[in-house]
Amino acid sequence: MQVAFELNGDPVNADVEPRTTLVDCIRDRLGRTGTHVGCEHGVCGACTVLVNGEAVRSCLMLAVQAQDERVVTIEGLSGDELSPLQAAFRKHHALQCGFCTPGFITTAHALLTNEPDADQERIREVLSGNLCRCTGYIPIVEAILDARSHYARDGEK
Template identity: 45%
Template sequence: MGDHTEETSTAYKLACTLNGTATEVDTAPARRLLHILRDDLALTGTKRSCEIGRCGACMVLVDGKAVNSCLTMAYQCEGKSIETVEGVSAGSIDPIQQAFLEEGGFQCGYCTPGMIISVKALLDSNPDPNDDEIAEALSGNICRCTGYGGIWRAVKLAAERRRHTS
């Protein structure tokens, strides 16, 4: 939300692929990815919440792995592929998002983008996760509203649909 002390060092050009598009951003090497996405690139689907890596609201994919953007520095993204929730739904609603809608996997929706990213990372690497694998994949995401039942059902539905369409 304003200047952050880690953002005041010498600027450099961060080159990465963002949601499938080659992107260059003038920033500081130690600037947090969360602030670059939200403040510089207006990708506000990535939520700002705890800013200490405990809630998962700021989750994005970096080279296919779910990471907390509030803990990821610009220099760590150099040459990497970054996908935000906006990239997940580019063009049309993703089957994971559809499953969240159908199964009531959200209430206030604040945690939902981070949940969607975590589920995408899981299903991209494991199309048929068991309950323990789902629990592990979602362990970095906190939802304060739903009680997780709808989220759990949404993960299972999305996995089932992905298996039947591939």
């Protein structure tokens, strides 16, 4: 099947099997490898991408379900410079191996776009579906708290 959607602001087309997951399409067919494949059961959050601004587990979504949608991966959150969240993760040493980082950042971006004043409790609640086995969660939460100032009620500045 042919699937067409917007990926990081660019129109893309891919030939996929009907059962191909969005993460496999993004990585294997379209060559964007920033989104990671972890558990393949929607439990770890490593594959989180934004679909029409909403954080979704791309291992649970079929590529054909993305037809005509706007998909943003970790690569699409920054231009020539790091995004505010990426810079905050770097500043707060909120990554170690980095495997989980794209999922945390896309999840946090969706949260802060909708709730720029999210407090620590809300951040922890939203991140509860993302797993990190190296860094621990304190620097991740601190980074997200720090990045809040770069978000406004109507989206990122």
